Amino acid sequence: MNLTKPAPPSEDKRWRLVEGTMRRNGYEPHALIETLHTVQESFGYIDEDALKFVSASLQVPLARAYGVATFYHFFTLKPQGEHTCVVCTGTACYIKGANAILEAIKNEFGITPGETTDDGKVSLLSARCLGSCGLAPVAVFDGEIVGNLDAPRVIERLRRWVGND
Numbered sequence: 001m002n003l004t005k006p007a008p009p010s011e012d013k014r015w016r017l018v019e020g021t022m023r024r025n026g027y028e029p030h031a032l033i034e035t036l037h038t039v040q041e042s043f044g045y046i047d048e049d050a051l052k053f054v055s056a057s058l059q060v061p062l063a064r065a066y067g068v069a070t071f072y073h074f075f076t077l078k079p080q081g082e083h084t085c086v087v088c089t090g091t092a093c094y095i096k097g098a099n100a101i102l103e104a105i106k107n108e109f110g111i112t113p114g115e116t117t118d119d120g121k122v123s124l125l126s127a128r129c130l131g132s133c134g135l136a137p138v139a140v141f142d143g144e145i146v147g148n149l150d151a152p153r154v155i156e157r158l159r160r161w162v163g164n165d
């Protein structure tokens with residue numbers, strides 16, 4: 001392969017461990033879960049920079065990396081609610097109303113990206129382009145990628161999580 005590999009997000013030596021896992025697997029997409037494990041073990045959680053780096057290195061869509069990282073309970077994205085909603089705010093999703101979705105979530109649940117509801121039920125994250133622009137606006141609900149969203153549909157899903165006790 002003559003593609004140049006993306007540079008790690010920082011000079012932190014722990015990225016070498018992460019790169020080691022990917023190299024051992026020939027930078028194949030199937031190394032995604034194992035690589036995210038290495039990130040989690042090395043850093044204690046998986047943030048957006050790590051997801052971007054891993055998805056670019058293994059050439060898997062960012063949405064898939066988010067999907068895997070939010071689906072499995074042993075992975076931790078920084079804010080840790082019982083459920084995680086990642087709203088895409090990339091250009092295509094923005095044009096198709098991602099902001100109205102975030103606005104509606106804020107009005108209803110009082111959280112902005114990076115925050116968790118007081119009851120610990122829902123963590124909200126945002127991402128720049130999940131690589132599924134054709135389905136804009138897109139969000140990932142606990143690992144499930146959903147497209148063609150609008151504010152009422154998102155609110156309805158989050159209400160189910162919050163009311164679900």
Ligand code: FES
Pocket residue numbers: 088089090091092093094128129130131132133134136137138
């Ligand atoms: S801009 Fe949202 S998926 Fe690309």
